[in-house]
Amino acid sequence: MFAKLRSFFSIVLIVAFLLGVAFFWFRYLASRPASPVTKVSEGAEVVGPQTLLSLLGSLEGLTLDVSFFDDPVYRSLQDFTPDIPIPAVKGKTNPFAPL
Numbered sequence: 001m002f003a004k005l006r007s008f009f010s011i012v013l014i015v016a017f018l019l020g021v022a023f024f025w026f027r028y029l030a031s032r033p034a035s036p037v038t039k040v041s042e043g044a045e046v047v048g049p050q051t052l053l054s055l056l057g058s059l060e061g062l063t064l065d066v067s068f069f070d071d072p073v074y075r076s077l078q079d080f081t082p083d084i085p086i087p088a089v090k091g092k093t094n095p096f097a098p099l
Contacts, residue, residue, distance in 0.1 A: 068074055
């Protein structure tokens with residue numbers, strides 16, 4: 001009788017474990033399509049045309065320092081890019097034609 005009871009509890013534990021794994025898999029790991037955003041949170045800032053124009057206006061006074069182009073180290077750089085020859089035969093004129 002003890003062996004029968006032990007066998008029953010073993011089966012119950014295995015089934016419970018498999019159900020737990022299945023629940024975890026479908027709840028957290030199974031891929032679901034992302035839900036579309038339907039509501040903007042209260043702390044979010046709404047960006048409208050005026051905000052965009054003011055941001056673009058703030059960029060007007062921006063200056064870039066390009067003096068590094070005159071640096072002798074920059075000027076001594078060499079381009080070691082190899083020339084890749086274009087093949088003479090480019091393939092079929094119609095790529096969808098049968099061989």
